[in-house]
Amino acid sequence: MSDRMQPIPFKQLLNWIFTEYERFQTIFGIPAAKFYRKQGDGWIEIFGEKLGTPVGPAAGPHTQLAQNIVASYLTGGRFFELKTVQILDRLEFPKPCIAAQDEGYNTEWSTELAIGDAFAEYVKAWFALHIIQKEIFGLDERDFIFNMSVGYNLEGIKSPKVDAFIEGMKEAAGSDVFQECRKVLLEMAGQFKRVDRGYIEAIPSRICSSVTLSTMHGCPPAEIDAICRYLLKEKKLNTFVKMNPTLLGYAYVRAVFDQMGYRYVQLKEESFSHDLQYDAGVAMLRELKVFAADCGREFGVKLSNTLPVQITRGELPGEEMYMSGRSLYPLTINLAYKLASEFGGDLKISYAGGADYFNIDRIFATGIRPITMATTLLKPGGYYRLQQIAALLEPHLGERREGRIDLEKLGALAAEALADRNHRKEKRAVESRKIADTLPLTDCFVAPCTRGCPIGQDIPAYIRLVGEKKYAQAYAVIVDKNPLPFITGTICNHKCMTKCTRLDYDDPVLIREMKRMAAENGCSAYLEELKPAAAGSSGARVAVLGAGPSGLAAAYFLARAGIDVTVFDRRDEAGGTVARVIPDFRISRAAIEHDLELIRRTGVKFVLGVKDELTVEQLRAQGFKYIYLAIGAGKSKALSLQGDTGRVMGAIAFLEQFKRNKETISLGRNVAVIGGGNSAMDTARAALRVPGVEKVYIVYRRTREYMPALPEELELAQREGAVLKELLAPVELKQGALRCQKMAMGEPDASGRRVPVPVAGEYEDIPADFVLTAIGESVDTDYLARLGLRPDERGRIAVDPGTLETALAGVFIGGDALSGPATVVEAIADGRKVAAAIAARENAVVTATAAQNVGFDQTDRRSEICAKKGVLRGKDVPEAEPERCLECSLVCNICTEVCLNRANVQIRVTGGGLRQANQVLHVDGMCNECGNCATFCPYTGAPYRDKLTLFWSEADFDGSSGAGFLLRYGGKEPVFKVRLNGTVLETKLTAAGFAPALPEAVAAVIESAYTNYRYLFQV
Known part of the structure; x- marks a missing residue:
């Protein structure tokens, strides 16, 4: 492989242009639909x-x-x-x-x-x-x-x-x-x-x-x-x-x-x-x-x-x-x-x-x-x-x-x-859209949004269905993997959107809003047809402790497998932190109830308002074979602050009280909220709604670009009047003022974030009658210890990573209780994992929703997707969002689009056991290894190194170590030199196939390239 591109002789250049245009209505991969034809x-x-x-x-x-x-x-x-x-x-x-x-x-x-x-x-x-x-x-x-x-x-x-x-x-x-x-x-x-x-x-x-x-x-x-x-x-x-x-x-x-x-x-x-x-x-x-x-x-x-x-x-x-x-x-x-x-x-x-x-x-x-x-x-x-x-x-x-x-x-x-x-950094503050997977040699198209979602939601499918106003079907696609579409459609931190290809165009598709639209318009029709799954033959019963997102998810998937499941919670209402802490201006109780109704209709039973502390022995005595601990992490971490500590409250306690009755809260005129996450934004917005509060300050020790809060959450808080104070670390609350140590951004730590360091002798006083701390939550490890589960030095419980089973046989733990404060969708993922592990042991199967039978005309879809390529748009109303989705799992081709020299080529391949008709071939002689395709490929690999490569010369073939091929002799039975997994062989393409044989998928790509794209070999 050489990083020197080789100019194409003029005759071959013209042959390439007009042969490709005549056969495929493309030139250097650019379809005729993308040719600019003046209208005036x-x-x-x-x-x-x-x-x-x-x-x-x-x-x-x-x-x-x-x-x-x-x-x-x-x-x-x-x-x-x-x-x-x-x-x-x-x-x-x-x-x-x-x-x-x-x-x-x-x-x-x-x-x-x-x-x-x-x-x-x-x-x-x-x-x-x-x-x-x-x-x-x-x-x-x-x-x-x-x-x-x-x-x-x-x-x-x-x-x-x-x-x-x-x-x-x-x-x-x-x-x-x-x-x-x-x-x-x-x-x-x-x-x-x-x-x-x-x-x-x-x-x-x-x-x-x-x-x-x-x-x-x-x-x-x-x-x-x-x-x-x-x-x-x-x-x-x-x-x-x-x-x-x-x-x-x-x-x-x-x-x-x-x-x-x-x-x-x-x-x-x-x-x-x-x-x-x-x-x-x-x-x-x-x-x-x-x-x-x-x-x-x-x-x-x-x-x-x-x-x-x-x-x-x-x-x-x-x-x-x-x-x-x-x-x-x-x-x-x-x-x-x-x-x-x-x-x-x-x-x-x-x-x-x-x-x-x-x-x-x-x-x-x-x-x-x-x-x-x-x-x-x-x-x-x-x-x-x-x-x-x-x-x-x-x-x-x-x-x-x-x-x-x-x-x-x-x-x-x-x-x-x-x-x-x-032109501001905040528009694309995401560091990387890449997924953790290795770039495959063939069949590489992937929807990064789906891979970025902890539960692998089929995002392009339900967005297309929303666009076609098939809301019940879209809802069915969602609840096949996610029992909380109203909750996640409202407050999910939408990691999927940080992987969306449109980040490199304009703005990510409003995926969360598409989910909510599907839920609001498709829920009723879906529930009318929903029947509880038939009871399984095992007779096993499962107790889920905690009616938060993780417990609800586990119960839902277990019930769909026909397993008897009961959810216990010490609160009088289900929903966990979402229900009792997140303010109504973020999510309504009605939205939460819609998701709870779906779960009830699958056959899940609830026992709420449990006053006595449940133990493993008690639950087993009641006939529960499996126990899932989904108790959450509801304790606010304490802030080390001198002075009037009686005027300091944790965010969780404050938000619970605010949700019960904000009229009973007295914070004074000026409030300081410590923290930079979504909880801090909720706390600041809630504090602004407390009677008597005039000013709320969000105090953060780093700068805004390092804040873990979603940008839109910070924007909402600021729009409502909260004032962001960056590079300040609280020291003392005294006489209506919060004294803060001024900070500066130092060198990056192991995570890549620059470490804030104190500026010696420099302080700033912020008016504050009350301080609310939102610096994280912790797990009630004392309760876990009483159950017989001892945390390690990091406060974590040891589990089997594949099942989340603890050292106590049949006892599982997940969600915030396992990992510490995480997101709703991560909690759902844990619940699904536990449900799958239990169902597998009981030889039960989680039934699929009817949406899995939904089909689309792929030819029409490809032409529609092609029309969207390279078209930038401003933010649209949610109803228009499906038009912005590029459906990357069906058509990606990003590496071919961003290749300056046209060295990454899309070719049509049939047979070979390939799932995708469109395959990507790399032409070595046209590449100078600029790295642009590696930047935008959603995988961690680099197409110019990792895709199957066509070489123009023996020297370049021998100088490379990647998978590729070289045409040695043309004619009726062409001979190729091929390297796969570091092994080189010479093979002939005959009427019966390659001899010696090649892997089926690779053989199909090489044969298609030679048969239908001969101009690629002409230099």
Whole structure:
């Protein structure tokens, strides 16, 4: 395996394009449905040339190879800022070199190809686009522009090989590659339907009339000025000069990042002090504008370059990387406004710096053009995203042709950027969407939301059913694994949403709301048909101690298995903490009762208000063979606080009292809530509703990005008036004030969270008449000890991890009682596990709901899912949410979408015992191991290493250790060299199959690739 991609010869490139298009209506994996086809005749003019859309890929990974440029054009890109060339070509970059999980980072800055190879790729792409625009789109007139990018110093730009590149891009007719491409096309002319020899011969040889100058950070202003003058006068090129965000100054950039949640981004002040300074930059631009006008050339700025930041969390190899994407947008758009204001709007600005679907129409409306992008195209949907962006701008193409910047619009946009949620860290605070499973060689499609759910809910299935308004069926899918759809549809911490693919688009699907919608609309119809499961033959009885979520779940699944089960609880009502602690403004009693009714109707019996402490011996004496301890963790942990400790109360006790009767509570005017979890948010919101309370402060020792509370819960608390006080640790409550030690974020601990450390001698006093502590809950280990269960040094009870059975035979423990405070859905998972263990011992089976028979037309679904790919949307009303679900378990293909070079290929495979017709094949020769597919693959693996790989050369095959194959000889019975599990063999494909034989699934993939996708082998 090599990290060097291999350019595809022009004839093979064309064969690939048109063979794939004819057979599958796709080109480099992009379906025709994602081709951008203009609805009108609008256009704009740049450098005296017509441009069909003002957008395209920035100089970077999307403009390095011919196929990348083709993919961009097909989906709507028309301005191509080609990847930067410089005298030091054939650079060795540490790999991976791209990390675009959220804000983008890279460590590569110019083309990885030799300059001559880069030139050839651009010429091949130039010809390919002319043929595609005519043959596929029926366009006679070119509507796209190539813009070369060069760097990084004057000496290098004047060198013979860079100069030859520049001159070749200005006039390519004399180059060998130009002549070869024209010759190939003339030989193929008879194969086209719309393209004839006259059209081919008329393809212009002047590829570029413009250049974007990219200089390294720290390049002296005199050097930048000299290069620009050289390009304008000597090379006669319209010129954009790329400017750096460092012009804004360290203090400004640091403050913006801190304000927007990117406090973890580490900057070096010398990156700013050693770079071009603002005043010098403005003076330089003023002189260059005059000089350009004298030369008869257009001149402007490209905003902006990437921002150098320190590698501190192992994002990429090395010590420094370059930031791009949504975090860079507030800086770049403010720099644009600042510079444009210096010139009264008379400054041409080419833009790149976090442009995407959510802001690009507003950027364009200011008069900025063209607009290029990279980071948004690195994310799921990939090149498809350009189609939506181009379509969004199309109605505005005829507007504002005079070329001045609208300072009023740009100023408003710059001001809005700092508060725009789309660019704040909180929008995607999830560190990783990955699941713990290893990436399979075949059949890899998975719904990460389902894997992220502790009970494995069939989320895409019930969301689709909700979208089709089949609510009873959706409810049935849910309760097959979850007996508490109203509770979890209201207060679940929805870990599923932290795995949702749409996190890398816009916002996760509102999965919890979909569950609640199914419950509210489907419960009654389902319950009308529900019959208790028939009693099993074992006669075993089970006692469940605790009527909270875990106990209720265990009882429900046991009853569905036909096992006699009784739930005991010392409270007078079932529901556990959910019922007695969580405030009514979070969940109503009616919602809880709906779930309890489902459980009762399965045949579960309840004994509530138990006053005497039950023991294992008593329960066994009553005939219970199995006992499940689901007693929860209802004791608030104590806070070490000096002073008036009589004015301190635990959150659980407070919330119980609040739920019984808030009128009986007296907290004073000012309340401090200590903690950063969901319980703290509930406590703060409840305290605000207590009579007499005027102000509530949430005191947290870390910063908000480290808070375990769900972001929406904090947002609700703040919206209702709670004030968040970060980096404070309570010390003493005295005379109506809570004295807090000021904290600072130190180094990360083993979990990756930065440890708060005291700031010596610095304190802050917060008005507080009462303190409520929400720093966690603990288990009543004294009761467990009386039952005969001794906790270990961590306070945990030893259990069999597969069954949760304790050292006492037939006695199980789960939920909060086992693990400490956890979530409702984790408690349900424990209850299910215990029920399954008991049912297995009694040879009983938990009956499936009728929903398991629900079926869908997979062909229609695939086309619907494809239509959603690459389409970003803002937050919708819940009724529209099913349209946002990408149904990843049926169609994933993320690794093919995010592959810049199109090295991950989706192919159709039948037979071989495969569950999925769509399989992913990796083409080694097109891959440079940038790592982007590994970033977005939901598994822990990397598709470029772990998927079945097609090799183009023996050397690359032998240099790899992964599973893959090489075509040794073609023909009627082709011979392949195959490696699986480290073993290499040579096998022939005959009419009877492979000899020697291969694993069935692998054989099917290789045979399908060779039979139906032969163009993949042609290089």
